Amino acid sequence: MMAQSVAVLVDGDNISGKYATDILTAAGKHGEPSVVRVYRDAQSLSDWHNAYGYRMIHAGTGKNAADILLALDAMELLLVREMRCFVIASSDGDFTHIATRLRENGAKVIGLGEEKAPDAFRACCSSFVELGTRKPVAPPRLVPKENMSVRAFDLNVRTIIAALSKNGTGAQICEVGQLMKSLHGVTTSGFPEKNWRSYFSARPELYDLDPPGAEAKVRFRPEGFSHATTDAQRKIA
Missing domain, CATH: 3.30.420 (Nucleotidyltransferase; domain 5)
Incomplete structure (x- = not known):
């Protein structure tokens, strides 16, 4: 049985190229990453230029240009190529709308972002994976301190x-x-x-x-x- 195709769409203006491998690893758990794109101003210096396996989509320098182009491509992949699994990598809350629309049309949306990613975007995804190292959290204490x-x-x-x-x-x-x-x-x-x-x-x-x-x-x-x-x-x- 063939693995389902996964579209990996990265907001390169918001997510660093240092996460390139982590993003592909997370995507691979859901199928075969057949579309792997990063959206940003391709003319500016970025660590994404050294990220293997990604196709860089030049979005220009306009305000929210990368966000808009990513959203348009996502809907085209859904409606024209009938892809049903998307990985959207960004910590930007503006992607709540596209995540919601994709899920309304029967697609699975895996969100990836840093700790700063807002709850609204996290909640609109089928699941969310946090990128980067978080500070360790102390295990729950069943008997809290009296002076807490x-x-x-x-x-x-x-x-x-x-x-x-x-x-x-x-x-x-x-x-x-x-x-x-x-x-x-x-x-x-x-x-x-x-x-x-x-x-x-x-x-x-x-x-x-x-x-x-x-x-x-x-x-x-x-x-x-x-x-x-x-x-x-x-x-x-």
């Missing part, structure tokens, strides 16, 4: 997770972020962690996460919140 601090911010997050969770399965990460913004006007942009997955991962005492994926969920750890002291309580004390 929980801000009102986290209490609001816990309330939203509880409201969305069914039978303890948790809430989708993207939905938590959307409700925190709409109900409380809060995003993670003001924190060292620039997306919700990173925020939850940095607090294993309070939150438990599914592996990365389009419908990944987060759950709060009751024991974490029960042993924690809120900032407000600290001030009163």
Whole structure:
């Protein structure tokens, strides 16, 4: 049985050529990478010029030129060549639209990007693979420290997770972020962690996460919140 064809489309303005091998390795797990393209200004210096196995598509110097050309090619590959598996490598949230459209038409979309990739893009992909080395995260502590601090911010997050969770399965990460913004006007942009997955991962005492994926969920750890002291309580004390 022939392996399915995979289209590998890389936003060369956003992703470094140092990830060229990692991208092809990830793509190979889903089939045969028969279309492998990187989109950028081919006239400017880049480590992509030394990446073997990629066809460089000159997008020019216009604003978002590479993004637009990549999206057009993706739809052409879907509709004309009937490809049904796409690897889109970028950390740019603008690719949420093309990822959504491809999936609506029955295609699988594997997103690849760095830690800074926004939750919106991650959630619109069938699955997401993070590129680069992440800082190690301490394993969850089932019995948190008594003096661990929980801000009102986290209490609001816990309330939203509880409201969305069914039978303890948790809430989708993207939905938590959307409700925190709409109900409380809060995003993670003001924190060292620039997306919700990173925020939850940095607090294993309070939150438990599914592996990365389009419908990944987060759950709060009751024991974490029960042993924690809120900032407000600290001030009163």
